[in-house]
Amino acid sequence: xxxxxxxxxxxxxxxxxxxxxxxxxxxxxxxxxxxxxxxxxxxxxxxxxxxxxxxxxxxxxxxxxxxxxxxxxxxxxxxxxxxxxxxxxxxxxxxxxxxxxxxxxxxxxxxxxxxxxxxxxxxxxxxxxxxxxxxxxxxxxxxxxxxxxxxxxxxxxxxxxxxxxxxxxxxxxxxxxxxxxxxxxxxxxxxxxxxxxxxxxxxxxxxxxxxxxxxxxxxxxxxxxxxxxxxxxxxxxxxxxxxxxxxxxxxxxxxxxxxxxxxxxxxxxxxxxxxxxxxxxxxxxxxxxxxxxxxxxxxxxxxxxxxxxxxxxxxxxxxxxxxxxxxxxxxxxxxxxxxxxxxxxxxxxxxxxxxxxxxxxxxxxxxxxxxxxxxxxxxxxxxxxxxxxxxxxxxxxxxxxxxxxxxxxxxxxxxxxxxxxxxxxxxxxxxxxxxxxxxxxxxxxxxxxxxxxxxxxxxxxxxxxxxx
Amino acid sequence: xxxxxxxxxxxxxxxxxxxxxxxxxxxxxxxxxxxxxxxxxxxxxxxxxxxxxxxxxxxxxxxxxxxxxxxxxxxxxxxxxxxxxxxxxxxxxxxxxxxxxxxxxxxxxxxxxxxxxxxxxxxxxxxxxxxxxxxxxxxxxxxxxxxxxxxxxxxxxxxxxxxxxxxxxxxxxxxxxxxxxxxxxxxxxxxxxxxxxxxxxxxxxxxxxxxxxxxxxxxxxxxxxxxxxxxxxxxxxxxxxxxxxxxxxxxxxxxxxxxxxxxxxxxxxxxxxxxxxxxxxxxxxxxxxxxxxxxxx
Numbered sequence: 183x184x185x186x187x188x189x190x191x192x193x194x195x196x197x198x199x200x201x202x203x204x205x206x207x208x209x210x211x212x213x214x215x216x217x218x219x220x221x222x223x224x225x226x227x228x229x230x231x232x233x234x235x236x237x238x239x240x241x242x243x244x245x246x247x248x249x250x251x252x253x254x255x256x257x258x259x260x261x262x263x264x265x266x267x268x269x270x271x272x273x274x275x276x277x278x279x280x281x282x283x284x285x286x287x288x289x290x291x292x293x294x295x296x297x298x299x300x301x302x303x304x305x306x307x308x309x310x311x312x313x314x315x316x317x318x319x320x321x322x323x324x325x326x327x328x329x330x331x332x333x334x335x336x337x338x339x340x341x342x343x344x345x346x347x348x349x350x351x352x353x354x355x356x357x358x359x360x361x362x363x364x365x366x367x368x369x370x371x372x373x374x375x376x377x378x379x380x381x382x383x384x385x386x387x388x389x390x391x392x393x394x395x396x397x398x399x400x401x402x403x404x405x406x407x408x409x410x411x412x413x414x415x416x417x418x419x420x421x422x423x424x425x426x427x428x429x430x431x432x433x434x435x436x437x438x439x440x441x442x443x444x445x446x447x448x449x450x451x452x453x454x455x456x457x458x459x460x461x462x463x464x465x466x467x468x469x470x471x472x473x474x475x476x477x478x479x480x481x482x483x484x485x486x487x488x489x490x491x492x493x494x495x496x497x498x499x500x501x502x503x504x505x506x507x508x509x510x511x512x513x514x515x516x517x518x519x520x521x522x523x524x525x526x527x528x529x530x531x532x533x534x535x536x537x538x539x540x541x542x543x544x545x546x547x548x549x550x551x552x553x554x555x556x557x558x559x560x561x562x563x564x565x566x567x568x569x570x571x572x573x574x575x576x577x578x579x580x581x582x583x584x585x586x587x588x589x590x591x592x593x594x595x596x597x598x599x600x601x602x603x604x605x606x607x608x609x610x611x612x613x614x615x616x617x618x619x620x621x622x623x624x625x626x627x628x629x630x631x632x633x634x635x636x637x638x639x640x641x642x643x644x645x646x647x648x649x650x
Numbered sequence: 651x652x653x654x655x656x657x658x659x660x661x662x663x664x665x666x667x668x669x670x671x672x673x674x675x676x677x678x679x680x681x682x683x684x685x686x687x688x689x690x691x692x693x694x695x696x697x698x699x700x701x702x703x704x705x706x707x708x709x710x711x712x713x714x715x716x717x718x719x720x721x722x723x724x725x726x727x728x729x730x731x732x733x734x735x736x737x738x739x740x741x742x743x744x745x746x747x748x749x750x751x752x753x754x755x756x757x758x759x760x761x762x763x764x765x766x767x768x769x770x771x772x773x774x775x776x777x778x779x780x781x782x783x784x785x786x787x788x789x790x791x792x793x794x795x796x797x798x799x800x801x802x803x804x805x806x807x808x809x810x811x812x813x814x815x816x817x818x819x820x821x822x823x824x825x826x827x828x829x830x831x832x833x834x835x836x837x838x839x840x841x842x843x844x845x846x847x848x849x850x851x852x853x854x855x856x857x858x859x860x861x862x863x864x865x866x867x868x869x870x871x872x873x874x875x876x877x878x879x880x881x882x883x884x885x886x887x888x889x890x891x892x893x894x895x896x897x898x899x900x901x902x903x904x905x906x907x908x909x910x911x912x913x914x915x916x917x918x919x920x921x922x923x924x925x926x927x928x929x930x931x932x933x934x935x936x937x938x939x940x941x942x943x944x945x946x947x
Contacts, residue, residue: 292756327787434878
């Protein structure tokens with residue numbers, strides 16, 4: 183899954199390099215790879231074919247065969263084309279001069295309409311509006327209850343009643359007008375695009391409340407049928423935009439490209455989690471990278487945020503910058519990193535892996551060994567590694583099942599890291615300590631401390647000099 | 651359980667992919683492309699499709715098949731047999747047995763619990779439902795409505811309560827009341843969230859701690875899902891011992907083709923199929939049905 187398209191294209195172009203001009207079948211081979219990548223990302227087959235034709239045209243126009251790095255060029259063209267299709271004209275949200283501005287949400291079952299109705303309402307509120315939510319999903323048990331609970335947390339009123347959805351919508355609109363609300367968001371029941379009765383029902387709801395904006399809520403993990411679903415809803419309702427949900431998962435999201443291609447209306451918002459805050463304006467470039475399997479930095483960051491406790495991270499950063507970072511801190515960071523999942527997956531999520539770096543080559547076991555070494559140290563040793571003399575190192579090596587050389591290497595490398603971090607910290611206007619008067623500075627810590635270190639021991643006194 | 655004919659007729663008529671193929675024409679490259687396109691559009695996936703076609707081509711050659719119809723028949727048999735090896739029995743064996751319903755958000759776990767509850771009650775079993783989704787707003791209310799509708803007892807906790815303890819309480823309650831089966835709903839969780847997957851592992855551990863025995867851990871999978879379905883199954887299987895899959899929303903236009911890759915790579919049996927939002931809309935796994943929906947003939 184993390185086989186970068188770059189690698190595969192790189193291989194093809196590598197084989198073709200010697201031949202100079204690319205033949206039609208060469209181009210086809212390249213395009214086949216692009217298409218495979220799109221299909222694996224759940225882009226609908228017909229959409230992928232159409233896209234492939236467009237890309238072929240653009241590649242030929244830009245004379246790919248003459249490029250220095252044709253694989254990268256192709257990727258760039260594909261990426262740019264994706265961004266163009268996914269982005270394009272942004273949704274220009276304007277408010278009706280006869281309030282309320284009516285928004286209707288539609289979609290299949292389970293995509294996240296109810297949750298996103300509240301998210302959208304909260305968003306409107308943040309824009310200074312006065313929204314009301316209409317609970318017109320009378321099909322799913324406790325759907326209105328769900329809406330009420332979520333809306334209560336963000337202090338937005340909900341209107342619903344036990345009637346039929348069309349009546350609820352109509353009465354909800356009246357309620358909005360009489361209570362002076364300027365935005366109305368109507369949640370509806372999930373419905374299959376092939377259910378004629380229910381599709382007619384939502385058409386009737388739409389006719390009743392005459393939405394200014396109708397959004398299709400679509401799940402980012404939808405497969406090939408996304409195109410037909412989007413088409414059906416668009417035909418029935420004339421969509422104004424889409425909301426793409428569950429982007430916090432790891433699906434490539436090709437359904438969005440399919441839907442966008444067939445509907446032609448903007449993907450307005452992206453939902454990136456279960457909480458009401460997890461809602462943002464859609465970023466086409468992020469999704470483009472994701473579809474291409476180029477890595478999703480946002481997901482990576484979110485994974486990191488999930489795994490790393492924010493307070494802990496801040497504390498660690500502070501300690502690192504003040505030079506107090508010790509092996510205990512380092513161990514903690516490694517353990518937090520482990521929480522993000524297998525290292526291979528994390529590396530695989532990184533975009534632009536240098537050529538030749540393969541996530542499969544990542545050696546998780548080295549981290550395990552480092553972990554073992556540190557956990558075999560006493561807390562004092564982790565805090566003040568300078569006390570780790572020969573006999574301690576021997577004990578640590580035995581306890582961790584490693585060797586004295588590995589232990590020494592860890593200590594040496596850690597020391598180097600600290601030295602590098604020290605260079606990264608800008609000197610601030612600290613009061614000079616009385617005891618440091620007249621010293622030659624940090625170049626000669628041995629002299630300053632008057633310590634005589636045995637020649638064959640590692641100089642760990644650097645660690646000591648960072649202590650405040 | 652409900653008769654499926656009307657639900658699936660809907661999709662069959664509109665999406666007949668092979669209807670334009672002349673049934674008794676000779677075999678040419680177009681046929682293999684058509685088959686490939688049909689499988690891809692059914693969410694079977696690039697790799698699985700390629701595998702299927704390789705086998706199909708080899709066998710057709712071996713059997714010297716020369717008409718479109720004969721090859722399509724062979725394809726149908728091939729697909730069916732790759733799904734038929736499964737044991738689809740829902741296991742019991744505890745006092746009470748516990749069946750845990752897991753999956754990502756929005757797939758139909760709660761509704762599936764209701765459907766299975768309905769089925770068991772119709773079979774005169776005494777069951778207890780556990781509202782193990784303590785996260786989502788009004789999730790236990792939703793299950794409570796279903797419990798009332800089916801005539802099943804429900805154990806629920808406060809909002810934000812520990813799901814493990816709610817399910818544990820349900821098992822002890824079931825034991826005390828001589829109920830043979832606990833159906834445990836859980837919160838939807840994306841498999842990418844390690845803390846939620848850990849929570850799930852804990853749920854299973856704790857569910858086994860008292861008198862209950864977890865005999866089924868059922869992954870509820872939405873037929874609408876694309877290739878990510880395989881990743882979902884893999885990730886969940888890494889955390890817990892999945893014993894079966896419930897494939898939902900097969901009454902929609904999606905074909906659920908990802909199940910072939912899941913069958914091939916993970917060998918997890920599909921035990922039940924959901925074909926609607928009502929409590930009767932549940933049928934046992936039927937390879938013929940799935941394959942017909944995928945191939946549409």
